[in-house]
Structures are given as C-alpha cells and as structure tokens.
Amino acid sequence: MEELETALSQKGLKVSTIPGKGRCLFTARDFSPGEVILSQEPYVSVPNKNSSDSSLKCDWCFTSTTLKKCSACQVVWYCSGSCQKSDWKLHRLECQVLLKVDKDKRKSLTPSIRLMVKLYLRRKLESEKVIPISATDNYNLVDALVSHMSDVDEKQLVLYAQMANLVNLILQLPENEINVKEIAVNFSKLACNAHTICDAELRPLGTGLYPVISIINHSCLPNAVLLFEGRLAVVRAAQRMPKGSEVLISYIETAGSTTTRQKALKEQYYFCCNCPRCIKMGECSDIQESAILEGYRCRDKTCSGFLFCDSDNKGFVCQHCGLLREKEEIANVTNEVESLSKEVSVFQSSGNHRAATSVHKAIEKLQVNLCHSFSVNLLRTRETLLKMLMELQDWEEALEYCKLILPVYQRVYPGFHPLLGLQYYTCGKLEWFLGKSEGAVYSLSKAVDVLRITHGTKTPFMKELLMKLEEAQAEASYKHSLKDDEAGCLFMDSLENLRALECSFQDAL
C-alpha cells in the first residue's frame, strides 16, 4: 500500500481513512474544473451480453465494429488483431478453461461469471510473473476492497455461493490455490466496487474492476465525474477542488428524492449517505422537493402547488390552494398507466414501433395530468418517448421532447452533469438537422460548456461536437449574411423608388 500512496502522491492525491466511511481519496493540490484527477485501465473487464448479434462487443476495447470470434472458444470477440494481441496473455488461459466447459453452457456464461474467472486467471498470471504488476495495478488492491459480507442477506449469500461453485468448476484449480468462500467474497466485492463501463453518450458497454478508482466514495452532490474513454476510466474535477477536498463521485442516478437515493445506496452499497443533499432529509425543503419529484400535481391545472397526504388518508391535498385529489382517482390513473405499459411491451416485441410510440404518448398524457411537471416518472416517460421518436426518425417531434426534458434536467441535476450536456447535444444536432441553425448554435454551445468539463476536450467524441458547433456557427452566419443581403436589396429598391419619385416630382415642377 506504501507504493500506492507514493504513486498517488505523484498525482496530487492522498488516501485517508474516515470512521464509518472507510478509505477516502483526497486532493493534495488544487484541481481545476475539467482537470483529470485520476485515470485507470481495468484490472479485469468484460462486455455486456445481449441476445442480439448487433450488441456484440470487442472484449478488449468494447467497440462493435469489424468483430471476429475467437475460433477456439467461440465466446470472445475482437475488433482487431491489436486488441486480440493486447488481451492474449489473459485470454489464452481463459480460452483453455472455457474449452473444458460444454459448448452451449460456455456460450451462456453470464458477464459476472466471466469477470470472476478472469479475475482469478489474472491473479495466477500475476503470481507467475507473466503479467507485470504496478503500484496501481495488482491483486493486493483487489484484496483491499470492501466486501460488506456481513451485511449481505441470506438469499444473496446463497446466490454468491452458487456462482462461486460454478467459477470453481470452470477454473478447476487445485484445492490449495482456490477456495469457494473467497470467490463468494469476491462476488460481494464486485457488487459494491465494479463499475459499469459506458460510452461517451452513457450507453452501458460492459463491467470493469478499477481498484484505485474504487477508493472514491459517493456523494449525491459530487465534485467529480467518472467517465470512460474506451476501457480507460477517467475521473475529472467537475468544479474547482482546493487541496484537501475529498474526491466524490455519484454511484447512483441522483434525480430521485432523498428517500429513493438513500434506498438505492443502502441496497447496493450498505451505507447511509450524509452528503449535503441527504442531510436535509426530513426538512421542509426536502419534503417539498420529494413531493414535486415523486408526488402528484394539483387538480387545478393552473396551480403549480405540490401535494401532501391528507390527515384522514383519503387523498392528497394541494399545499397551495387546498384542493384534494382522491386516492381512488390516483389509483385508477396508475392502473391505466400500468396496463398501457404492458401494451407498449407487446407492440415493441412484435416490432410495431409506431403503435408502441402512440401508446407511450397516451401514458405521457395521463402522467401530465397526474404528476408535477418536474416529476421523475414523467421525465422517464419522455426520455423513452424521445428515444422511440429518434428511432422512428421523427426529428421534429423528437426535438419537442428534447426541449421538454431540458428544464427538468436543469432542475434535477447539477450544472455539470454529463446527462445535461448530452441532452443539449441531442437538441443541437436535431436543430441543426432541421435547419434551425441559430438554435443549434445555442444548444451546441451549451453542450460544449458542460461536456468540456465532464468529457475533456481531446476525445474523438468532443472533437466531433466542436466540429458540429463550428459548422452550425458557419451556417448561422451564412444565413445572417443572406438576410443582410436581402435587407440590402430592399434598401436599394427603396432608393431606386425614391429617385424615381424625385424625378417625377422634378418633372412635375
């Protein structure tokens, strides 16, 4: 661990332990917004597994293009010889163990099982000195991760034990080299330490274990963001971070109420968050915010009040105008939304995307009447609708939904949140495509303001965004110059008319 401390101090970082929180990562110098605090390659990683071939990914870099299957195991895919070569030392061993598994079973192994198999094979290669170790990349760092075994419930423990037995069976290592209980503990470690690897647009690609990044604790109001550049995990400062600040990222979706966030953190990470947002739990402002995010709207459409449950439990009363919404009415709408959601699934699975979209619009209509305009439920419905409309290439309507979502993101996410930047980006692309170049310049500039902090400026994704902004700016100024020309022509026309008038006036004289 001393080597880790030295390596981190060279990056301007320090690890300390706080009772009740465990290890924490602190800055040992100032960091400015957008500056990389820490980056790390995964100790082990594995792509997601979907049923369709279109979702296959390269086992090394996670891209989905030009894939070729490993001809031996037929489980692993690579996009290039160079990715295959980079993964060769580990895959050579994995391939050997996979070949001992029945072909059908081998293909249906879950990513978690594969990740654990790779973890043990990497440890083996490390101990045999086939793979070099470094201060930030070695199995001791995996050993140091929290497992929360004593907090895990019985049902989950049984599942971990079953998964551990399967890994043990696949690895077929001698008894002195492996023990099932240790594998089960490692599954518990993965649950609260592994990260979902996403692309620049936050679409999940796979799972990776990054043992140094895993030292970073959570806050619902984080000062740093974790994003991925291929398989590389990169943590950037989202705001100015003076020396001595604890580096904090968000582990969960932070748009929900304090109760929802606390529940998610307790269930997966076994702690009670005391961040500046969570310590307000129970205060008037927090109760009010929860009622807006997850409660119901006033029956009077012109009233923007939020509702609390009334004292006789009959319904919910608007805290602004006093109108009551009865529980029965709310239950009826909720049931209707549920049955429509089932209809959406049926249409989607039969490939009728247009019908699925129109039923989803009916759900939105019901929710607009039921929920507050900043409701998280309504937000999720609109996000899905936006995705559906994009797939149907209905750009005009997609833009409308993009614009409905933006103010909600502005309210529920901090100003530097990647989702906010990405939403501005989508909005800008749609506006540009629809010939609304001035709107596109505004939206793309807003996207750049956020994403240059969260994504940096040097990635291909950001270069593309900056190029699109330049194109939109050029188009907007060209349109302006056309307008100026038109105005110039009109001016010339009126001058001509004036001259003609002058002539006829003089003629008349």
Ligand SMILES: C[S@@+](CC[C@H](N)C(=O)[O-])C[C@H]1O[C@@H](n2cnc3c(N)ncnc32)[C@H](O)[C@@H]1O
């Ligand atoms: C990925 S680890 C973070 C590093 C961890 N503190 C350690 O000692 O290795 C996640 C675990 O850290 C702890 N943790 C993270 N954020 C926390 C917070 N804000 N308050 C208390 N504990 C936290 C929880 O035990 C959680 O399961």
